[in-house]
Structures are given as C-alpha cells and as structure tokens.
Amino acid sequence: MILVASNRVLSEGAEGKNLFSGLIPEQEFEDLHFANARQPEDGAQPNSSWDVDLLFTVATKQLDEKDKLKLNSALNEWRKDGKKRHWVLAVHGYHQSFEENLISSKKLCDRYDVEVINFSWPADPPGGPVDVEVYRKSRKAAEQSMSALLVLLEMLSQSLDVSAKADADNRPASFTLLLHSLGNLILEKLVRDPRFTSQTHFFDCVILHQADVDNKTHMEWIDKLHPSRIYVTINQFDKVLLGSDLLNPPRLGSSLKNLAIAKHPFYIDFTKGRNIETQHNFFIGDHGNAKIDHFCKEVLQGRPGEQSAGFFDQGDEGPNVLRLK
Numbered sequence: 001m002i003l004v005a006s007n008r009v010l011s012e013g014a015e016g017k018n019l020f021s022g023l024i025p026e027q028e029f030e031d032l033h034f035a036n037a038r039q040p041e042d043g044a045q046p047n048s049s050w051d052v053d054l055l056f057t058v059a060t061k062q063l064d065e066k067d068k069l070k071l072n073s074a075l076n077e078w079r080k081d082g083k084k085r086h087w088v089l090a091v092h093g094y095h096q097s098f099e100e101n102l103i104s105s106k107k108l109c110d111r112y113d114v115e116v117i118n119f120s121w122p123a124d125p126p127g128g129p130v131d132v133e134v135y136r137k138s139r140k141a142a143e144q145s146m147s148a149l150l151v152l153l154e155m156l157s158q159s160l161d162v163s164a165k166a167d168a169d170n171r172p173a174s175f176t177l178l179l180h181s182l183g184n185l186i187l188e189k190l191v192r193d194p195r196f197t198s199q200t201h202f203f204d205c206v207i208l209h210q211a212d213v214d215n216k217t218h219m220e221w222i223d224k225l226h227p228s229r230i231y232v233t234i235n236q237f238d239k240v241l242l243g244s245d246l247l248n249p250p251r252l253g254s255s256l257k258n259l260a261i262a263k264h265p266f267y268i269d270f271t272k273g274r275n276i277e278t279q280h281n282f283f284i285g286d287h288g289n290a291k292i293d294h295f296c297k298e299v300l301q302g303r304p305g306e307q308s309a310g311f312f313d314q315g316d317e318g319p320n321v322l323r324l325k
Contacts, residue, residue, distance in 0.1 A: 002105045003074060004035040004052070006120040007060075007148035008098060017050045017099040022124040024141045032148045033057045034074060037102050037118075050102055060151045068158040075159055078115050084173040086114045086301045089156070089203075091149070093181025093212065094138050094240075097124045107284040108178075111293075112300045115172075119152060121145040123182065132247065142182055146189040153199040160202055174302020177206045177227070180281065181240065181253070184211035191221040198226045204302035205229040208265070210253035210280055212244050218252050219262040230265035231299060231306075237271060239278035260318035266306045268295070269315065273324040291324060 008020035010033065019035065034055045055074055058067040078085050088108060092101050098120055105116040122145075125137040163170035177200065179187050187208075190196055200206060206227045211218075222230060234253055235241075241254035250257060259267045270276050275287040283296050291311050298305040306312070306322055315321030 001077060001115075002037040002102060002109070003077075003115075003117045004033075004037050004101075004120055005117060005148075005152050006033050006035070006098070007031065007145055008033070008120055008122045010054075016052050017102065019052045019054065020098040020120065020122075022097060022122050024122050024125055024137060024144070030060055031057050032060050032151055034071065036074070036077075037105075039106065050099070058151065058155075060147050063151055063154075065158075068155045069162065071155045072159040072162055075163075078172070079163070079170055086112075087117065087172040087175045088112075088114045088300055089117045089119060089152075089175070089177045091119045091177075091179040091183035091186060092121075092123065093183050093210075094135065095124050100124075104284055108300070111284070112297045114176075114300050117156075119149060119183075121148070121183075121186065135244075135247065138182060139185065142185040143189050145186050146193060149186050150190055150193070150195060150199060157199065157202055174204045175202060176300050176302055177203045178209060178283070178300065179207065179211070180209045180283075182212040184208050184213045184252070188213050188218075188221055191224050196224070201226040203227040205231060205299055207231045207233070207299055208252065209233050209283065210235065210238055210241060211251065212241060212248075213252050214248065215250045215252045215255040215258055219258070222262045223264050225264070229299075229304060229306075232265045232267045233282060234267060234269045235271050235276055235279060235282075236269075237276075237278050238280050240280040242278075259315065259321045265320065267315070267317075267321045268306070268312075269321070269323040271323070276324075 006020050009023045011018055011021045035052050037050055037052045056070050101118050101120045105118045108116050122141045123138050125134055206225055238254045241251040244251050274289050279285045282292050295305045295308055312322035315323055
C-alpha cells in the first residue's frame with residue numbers, strides 16, 4: 001500500500017490513477033487529500049491499473065486538532081501486525097503525473113523494502129516537459145504547495161506523538177524525507193517561511209536528491225533543518241539540471257561550487273560513479289551500480305550512508321564532502 005497525500009485538484013467523476021489532475025488553481029491550494037493506492041495482485045506491469053481509495057480531505061487553512069488525528073488511523077495499516085517498518089515521505093520533482101508518482105513510489109517500496117507516503121503535487125500542467133512556460137508553471141505550483149507540505153508534516157508529527165504515547169513500539173524503524181529535483185523547492189520555501197519551526201525534527205534523515213534549487217543560497221536554509229542527518233546528492237552532468245541551468249542560476253544538484261559552506265549536510269558527489277553519466281534519479285534509475293544501490297538503501301532505512309566502507313573519497317573542501325569512487 002502507498003499512502004498518498006496530495007494537494008492536486010480532484011478530477012470530477014474520475015477514479016484510480018485518474019483521480020487527481022494536473023490543474024493548477026489561481027490561488028494557493030486549500031485542500032489536502034489523503035488516499036490509499038494499491039496495484040491489483042496481477043498488476044505486475046508499470047502501466048497496469050491502480051486501486052485508489054480516497055480516505056479524507058482536510059482544509060489546510062482551517063486545520064484543527066481533530067483533523068491532525070485523522071492521519072493516525074491511516075498509518076495504523078502499517079502498524080497492525082507489529083512489524084517495525086522503514087517509512088519514507090517522498091516528494092517528487094518536475095513534470096510527473098499522479099500515475100507516474102505511484103509508479104515511482106512502488107519502485108522505492110520494492111527496491112528498498114520501505115513503506116512510502118507519497119506527497120503528490122501538480123507538477124504536470126498541460127504541455128511538454130521541455131516547454132519553458134510549463135516549467136515556470138510547475139515552479140509556481142511548487143511554491144504554492146508549501147502550505148500543504150507544512151500541514152502534512154504537522155499531521156505526521158502529531159500522529160507519531162500520539163502513537164508513541166500509546167505504545168513506544170508504534171514508532172517506525174526509521175523515517176526518511178526524500179525530496180527529488182524541483183520538489184526541493186517546496187522544502188526551501190517552507191523552511192524560509194516564518195511558520196517553520198522544527199517540523200522536520202522527527203525524520204532520521206533528509207535527502208535533497210538532485211535538487212533543482214539555487215546552489216548559491218542553499219546554506220541560508222539547509223542548516224535550519226532538524227533531522228539527524230542531511231544529504232545533498234550531486235551529479236555534475238545531470239541532464240535535467242543542466243537544462244534548468246539555462247533558466248536559473250547554478251543548481252544545487254549539479255554544481256560543485258559552495259560545497260561544505262552549510263555546516264550540517266553531507267554532500268555526496270556521484271559524478272564519477274560507474275554508469276551515472278547524465279542520470280537524474282539515482283534511487284529508481286537503471287544505473288546498475290551496486291554501490292549507489294547500497295547507499296540508497298542505507299539512507300532510506302535511516303542508517304548513515306556516508307559510512308559505507310570503501311565507497312567514498314573525502315573531498316578537498318572538507319570532511320562532509322564525499323565523492324563516489
């Protein structure tokens with residue numbers, strides 16, 4: 001089961017993978033929808049059907065304590081057999097449809113043995129992926145999704161606190177926040193917002209994966225995060241971020257400048273890794289690099305991936321800059 005939290009607009013009369021649209025409202029999104037998504041047992045192919053059940057909706061501008069507790073019952077699906085599971089909150093990047101979100105989430109589940117909460121935002125307005133206007137609309141949607149992510153984090157924190165008070169064993173084995181590409185802009189806007197205090201405190205680690213955000217100013221907000229560990233992944237030849245460079249200042253996920261300026265993150269440079277080349281997504285990409293798969297599994301299951309023996313050389317910039325051998 002994939003737990004979906006989405007501020008996408010509901011498609012009237014639609015169901016399954018078509019339940020949510022890519023439309024972007026004129027105003028900031030006001031509703032956060034929660035749903036369960038499953039592929040039928042015979043749905044082995046990525047394009048097979050999905051069963052998506054809408055659970056409930058909360059109004060992000062009128063959230064009360066009862067709303068915060070609604071998430072707890074949905075999360076109990078992962079607790080009921082007493083097994084300690086690794087949880088991942090995944091925030092996708094640019095130009096992904098809701099169906100593509102589900103496929104990516106299922107790959108994370110299957111490859112790394114984790115349970116995924118998919119924060120699905122409308123990154124796919126009508127148009128092609130290389131359309132400049134579409135990219136700008138997606139950036140606007142990312143910025144407008146900040147409040148919805150804030151509400152989700154507050155609901156998750158409340159749920160974890162309530163469950164732990166009832167039974168300390170209810171906590172997951174680990175909890176990781178994975179943000180990909182333009183999804184990192186949502187986190188940046190959130191951390192820079194005056195409403196942000198310590199809403200990321202319950203994560204074991206935060207992974208800024210191939211972040212489509214400005215490299216030059218990242219130290220202004222990254223050190224305000226509060227997990228045990230923070231990772232910034234880099235590929236100097238990332239084909240998607242090289243395209244973004246044409247419209248923006250150098251991107252955090254593809255630039256080798258200003259490393260080690262922020263105090264807390266580990267900067268993991270995958271540029272020279274075998275089969276990496278121009279890849280943009282190491283977690284679900286088909287690179288066939290066992291070292292990268294090992295690192296990804298370690299961090300998604302809450303362990304210190306930077307300690308993978310023999311995998312990394314220390315960068316000249318400082319002890320928190322590591323380069324894959």
